[in-house]
Amino acid sequence: MTRGPHLRSGLLVLLLGSALSLGSNFASITGNEDSYFYLVQSPDFGPVRLGAGTYERSLLSCVTMCVTKFHDCYSVMYNSVTHLCTPGGASDNTNAPPASWEGKLYKRITCDFGSGEFSVVAHGNEAVCIGVFLDWVNYTSADASCKEKDSHLMTVKSLDRLAIVQNISNTTGEFFWLGCNDIMEEGTFVWADNGQVVTDDEKLKYFGEGEPNDMGGNEDCCMFVWGMMMLNDGFCLDEMAYICEKRWT
Ligand SMILES: [Ca+2]
């Protein structure tokens, strides 16, 4: 992974990564966002077996062994009862799925690491591929910048996603543009990823009390408010940092 000129945002996510709690479907080597592995439910085929299995006390130590020993470690099979850990390469339809004695298949999450701007950040049962950008711009510019990066402004459609943004805001002290607005039709907010309407339930869960309120008849863009630690509809021409999200699953 190259970081190049975007060292700052990369480092930021590294720091966040170590503070996040991971659900049981994820394993990660602390401090390396390129090493998240996720559970594949009922895989149709399996990986190349990179070597004989060893016995590792946990999924995390299995993942650690695999990426330490094999530069092409893209998966592991882990049996949590016998602790057998089989290092794997990329999945390939010429290879059999894990046998029951091999355990379950965990695949390495790949996010776009080419630019060094995006990283996987996980909380609970959600893992998102996001880039945190700390230059202050208005909503339209933030939206355009994400699209240039083949992404969209991050959406907050679960409490785990809200917690991810809360952690980033806590760490940086920044306000962030996020992916929803009611620019097209006043009062009807839509999410930036798929244009679906933000439901009343979602407003209650993710927005601050009494928001969105279209204050002054002039608030159409979703932002995360540091301090309140919830979403608000804000004035689209205000300038602040922003978070882009890539589809990656
Ligand atoms: Ca509005």
Ligand SMILES: [Ca+2]
């Ligand atoms: Ca408002």
